[in-house]
Structure formats: structure tokens, C-alpha cells
Amino acid sequence: MTEKVRVRFAPSPTGHLHIGGARTALFNYLYARHNNGVFILRIEDTDRTRSTDEYIEAILEGMRWIGLDWDEGPFRQTDRFDVYLSYVDTLLKEGKAYYCYCSAEELEERRKLAMALGRQPRYDGRCRELKGPVPGVVPSVRFSMPREGRTVVDDLIRGKVVFENTQLDDFIILRSDRTPTYNFTVVVDDVDMRITHVIRGDDHLNNTPKQIHIYKALGYETPKFAHLPMILGSDKARLSKRHGATSVMAYNEMGYLPDALVNYLVRLGWSYGDQEIFSREELIKYFSFENVGKAAAVFNPDKLLWLNSQYIINSSSEKLSEMVIPFLVKVKIIAEGQELDGAWLVRAINTLRERSRTLTELANSLGYYIADEVNYNEKAKEKFLNEKSRDLLVELKTCLEQITEFSQQGLEAAFKKITEKHGVKLGNLAQPVRVAVTGGTESPGIFEVLEIVGKEKTLKRLEKAIETIG
RNA sequence: GGUCCCAUCGUCUAGAGGCCUAGGACGUGGCCCUCUCAAGGCUAAAACACGGGUUCAAAUCCCGUUGGGACCGCCA
Numbered sequence: 173m174t175e176k177v178r179v180r181f182a183p184s185p186t187g188h189l190h191i192g193g194a195r196t197a198l199f200n201y202l203y204a205r206h207n208n209g210v211f212i213l214r215i216e217d218t219d220r221t222r223s224t225d226e227y228i229e230a231i232l233e234g235m236r237w238i239g240l241d242w243d244e245g246p247f248r249q250t251d252r253f254d255v256y257l258s259y260v261d262t263l264l265k266e267g268k269a270y271y272c273y274c275s276a277e278e279l280e281e282r283r284k285l286a287m288a289l290g291r292q293p294r295y296d297g298r299c300r301e302l303k304g305p306v307p308g309v310v311p312s313v314r315f316s317m318p319r320e321g322r323t324v325v326d327d328l329i330r331g332k333v334v335f336e337n338t339q340l341d342d343f344i345i346l347r348s349d350r351t352p353t354y355n356f357t358v359v360v361d362d363v364d365m366r367i368t369h370v371i372r373g374d375d376h377l378n379n380t381p382k383q384i385h386i387y388k389a390l391g392y393e394t395p396k397f398a399h400l401p402m403i404l405g406s407d408k409a410r411l412s413k414r415h416g417a418t419s420v421m422a423y424n425e426m427g428y429l430p431d432a433l434v435n436y437l438v439r440l441g442w443s444y445g446d447q448e449i450f451s452r453e454e455l456i457k458y459f460s461f462e463n464v465g466k467a468a469a470v471f472n473p474d475k476l477l478w479l480n481s482q483y484i485i486n487s488s489s490e491k492l493s494e495m496v497i498p499f500l501v502k503v504k505i506i507a508e509g510q511e512l513d514g515a516w517l518v519r520a521i522n523t524l525r526e527r528s529r530t531l532t533e534l535a536n537s538l539g540y541y542i543a544d545e546v547n548y549n550e551k552a553k554e555k556f557l558n559e560k561s562r563d564l565l566v567e568l569k570t571c572l573e574q575i576t577e578f579s580q581q582g583l584e585a586a587f588k589k590i591t592e593k594h595g596v597k598l599g600n601l602a603q604p605v606r607v608a609v610t611g612g613t614e615s616p617g618i619f620e621v622l623e624i625v626g627k628e629k630t631l632k633r634l635e636k637a638i639e640t641i642g
Numbered sequence: 643g644g645u646c647c648c649a650u651c652g653u654c655u656a657g658a659g660g661c662c663u664a665g666g667a668c669g670u671g672g673c674c675c676u677c678u679c680a681a682g683g684c685u686a687a688a689a690c691a692c693g694g695g696u697u698c699a700a701a702u703c704c705c706g707u708u709g710g711g712a713c714c715g716c717c718a
Contacts, residue, residue, distance in 0.1 A: 408710065468649095471654095
């Protein structure tokens with residue numbers, strides 16, 4: 173019988189849930205779900221100066237939005253200080269850790285000096301041999317790292333990575349203010365929470381040997397490790413604000429669908445043959461570290477946009493009509509709380525779905541269906557609302573006034589009658605009408621548009637266009 | 643500076659020594675469809691970083707070079 177898979181996502185609440193964090197969370201989530209395991213959320217807030225409750229809430233909000241539901245937590249490290257302290261005491265008693273009386277200033281100075289001399293900026297372990305306390309100094313606690321031998325990280329993605337123990341230094345596990353540090357708490361928590369697989373960013377690979385020694389000192393077995401490649405910006409530097417939106421919720425606001433973002437994120441570093449689009453079920457079914465790449469990936473907004481358009485095309489109009497409402501409010505097409513005819517909205521979205529890449533675009537296009545008056549695009553007006561089209565528009569208006577069945581079929585027949593009579597192509601009539609009714613030159617098929625706009629508004633808009641021409 | 647990681651089209655990637663004349667996707671160009679714009683279809687340009695090995699055979703294995711990244715905190 174094998175041990176049940178238990179994984180965790182452990183962000184520090186010093187910012188919003190960003191793209192990189194979301195991808196790490198996603199891979200943890202997929203691995204847990206694939207193995208019928210447990211996905212734990214843990215907030216690493218031991219840095220009390222930078223962590224805030226607002227960011228914790230923001231991270232939870234981001235997780236919920238992209239549908240990464242966790243099974244346990246969120247646990248907060250600040251709630252567990254007594255646990256860490258007791259582990260520190262144990263190590264101290266067993267001689268596996270020691271008090272360090274060097275001040276932060278001294279250490280900083282030595283670090284700079286070492287850098288300047290081209291030496292490795294490592295703690296030299298001088299307090300290790302100290303016989304007694306230094307009066308008047310509040311000490312920190314350091315871990316006694318072995319000074320010989322080597323440590324092997326057996327990584328699920330990278331294979332065996334070997335570190336010389338001489339490269340590792342006696343790092344601080346408890347600050348002089350009695351708060352524990354990351355490399356220590358992460359191990360204590362992973363032990364306590366019985367984490368079986370540590371799945372995290374590549375940037376932690378170099379920390380792993382240190383942590384392995386903590387496991388050993390505490391007398392526990394190490395979990396399996398999987399270090400994910402980083403996500404970079406277009407200049408190959410670590411993804412940051414400079415590269416545009418990095419917060420997950422920013423994509424929500426821009427009108428992206430959470431599933432599209434998830435689909436995009438998963439393909440950054442993971443693949444399944446040539447398949448590009450995956451349902452959540454497929455992701456869970458197919459996910460495996462064997463298909464995770466090792467190289468860092470550049471974030472490509474264009475591809476995300478394409479995926480989003482695919483997700484919109486494949487969403488039901490009913491679903492989209494619910495999702496688009498906040499965006500209609502945001503782009504000021506409807507007022508907060510304003511009701512729309514649901515069945516009508518669904519029909520309208522049917523025509524717009526495959527030409528909207530985001531919910532924002534969809535909302536904007538819906539504008540000419542909903543608004544009372546349309547604003548003409550200047551160029552479109554000049555090109556199509558002129559003497560050449562005037563008579564056609566007048567004639568069409570007269571014709572449509574009499575039409576009983578304001579449907580696509582009826583409209584098409586009316587258009588055909590006029591174009592045949594004048595010996596012109598459909599486009600010669602459709603484009604002026606399109607400008608008259610939508611204000612621009614791009615829209616769904618003209619008959620669909622008119623049917624959805626309805627007889628009354630169509631006639632009003634034709635009238636206004638004719639007046640505009642003069 | 644030291645240590646560690648990484649390296650296929652501009653970007654995401656397929657590739658497990660012969661199935662590779664290196665495949666797919668985004669983006670870009672062209673064509674088709676067409677009332678416009680999309681969507682869709684077809685099509686084109688576009689990559690194994692470099693140098694040595696190993697092998698009958700290397701994108702694939704090994705070594706080196708170069709280039710990128712991460713870590714070296716009383717941050718996580």
C-alpha cells in the first residue's frame with residue numbers, strides 16, 4: 173500500500189497571486205487530483221513586516237477564481253510559532269543548532285567584504301565553538317551544517333543534483349526576535365503536514381540541500397521534490413510588473429476566462445503531445461511530471477489571448493451572458509442593476525461569440541445592440557454614408573417599414589429585391605446599413621444584426637443615417 | 643565571484659539513437675470562403691547555440707565553450 177499523496181502550495185502574502193505562483197499552485201493541484209491526493213494551502217507569513225492580511229485575501233481570491241480548490245488550510249505560519257520554537261529547542265538540546273551572537277551589521281559587513289574579495293559570502297561558523305553566551309547580546313539560532321560530504325537532491329524533474337556540503341553554511345533558523353525563518357519553517361510544516369511531494373519553483377532548488385539536512389536533524393524522511401522551471405518575461409528576465417499584468421486577478425478584470433488562463437499556464441512547461449486545449453478533467457487525467465520540461469518559459473500574451481478566444485467560442489451563450497454583465501456595466505453600456513432580456517441577450521451573444529477574444533470585447537460589441545444611439549466611426553461614415561448610398565438607404569427604409577416578418581429570411585429577401593433592382597452587389601447596400609446600424613464597418617452578418625437590433629431601432633438608425641447624409 | 647540549473651522556429655512545445663526532408667500551436671505573409679469583421683480551411687517563411695567526441699547512425703548519449711537563469715539574507 174502506498175502513501176497517500178499530500179502536496180501544498182505555500183505562497184507568502186507579500187503580494188497578489190501572480191502568474192508564476194498560480195502555475196506552481198496549478199501543478200500542485202493537478203498532481204494532487206491526478207493521484208486522488210490532498211492539496212493543502214499554507215500561508216508563509218513569517219516575514220511580519222511584509223506580509224498583510226489583504227494579500228492573504230487576494231491570494232485566496234485568485235485561487236478561487238481559477239478554480240484551484242484546496243482540501244486543507246489555509247494554514248498560517250504565524251499561528252504555529254510555538255511549534256517551530258519547540259523544534260528549535262530540540263535541535264539546540266541535541267547540539268544540532270547553536271546560538272549566534274554576531275549582529276546583523278557585522279554580518280552585512282563581512283558579506284560585503286567577502287564579495288569584494290571575490291570570496292563566497294558565507295557565514296564562517298564562528299559562534300559554533302562559543303562556550304558561553306555573550307553578555308548583552310540577544311542571539312539568533314543557527315543550524316549546524318555538516319562540513320564534509322555531499323548532499324543529493326533527487327528531483328522528479330531534474331534528476332539527481334549533487335551539492336558539496338562545504339558550499340552550505342550555518343544558516344539562521346531563529347531570528348534574534350524569536351521568529352523562525354523560511355528554510356526552517358518550510359521543513360517543520362512539511363513534516364507536520366505529512367507532505368509527500370514538494371512541488372515548487374526552480375528558485376528553491378539551491379535551498380533544498382539545506383532543507384534536507386533539517387529533515388535529517390529532525391529525524392524525518394525527506395519528501396519527493398519537483399522543481400518547476402521559471403516563467404520569464406519577453407526579455408527573458410524574471411516576470412515582473414515591467415512585463416505588464418502579472419497578477420492573476422488582472423486577467424479577470426481584462427475579461428479572460430479562468431479556464432483559459434489555466435490552460436495557458438499549464439502549457440508553460442508541460443505538454444501532452446500536440447494537444448493545446450484541455451478540459452479540467454483532461455488536465456487531471458493526463459498530468460505527470462514526465463511531461464514537464466526543464467527549461468524556463470517566456471510568457472506570451474498573444475497565445476493566451478488566442479486561447480481565451482477559443483474558450484469563448486466554446487462557451488455556451490447562456491454562460492457568457494452571465495459572465496458579460498459586469499463588463500457591460502464596466503464599459504458603461506448598461507447601468508448597475510439594469511435588467512436585460514435574457515433570451516435576447518443569448519441570441520445577441522450567439523452572433524458575437526466567435527469575434528470576441530475577451531469578455532471586454534464582447535461587452536463592447538454588445539454596445540451597438542443595446543445602446544439607444546450609435547456613434548459613427550468617422551472614416552466609416554465618410555466612406556459609406558454618402559450620396560452614393562442615400563437612395564439605397566431610403567428605399568430600404570421604406571421597404572423595411574412595410575415588412576411584417578422582421579427575420580433574417582425576410583430581411584434577406586428585402587435586401588435582395590433592392591440590390592437586384594439597382595444591379596448592385598449586396599456589399600453596396602450592406603456596408604452603408606452596417607455603418608448606419610452599428611456605427612462601424614465590422615459586425616456579424618447584417619441580417620443577424622438587424623434581426624437582433626429589431627425593427628424599431630433599425631428604422632430609427634436608418635432615419636438618422638439618412639439625415640446625416642442630408 | 644562561487645555553487646546549481648537550463649539550451650529545438652520570434653514565442654510555447656513534440657522529439658526517449660535510425661520512424662526527422664525536425665512535427666504541432668501562437669504570431670506573421672498569401673490564398674479560399676464571404677455583405678464587413680471574425681471563425682474556419684489550405685499554404686508559405688521560420689529552429690536542433692557552437693566545437694569536439696561515442697556510434698554503422700546523434701536534435702537525442704558524453705565532454706568542453708558560449709549564452710541565459712537561480713541561489714549564496716536575522717526575505718520567502
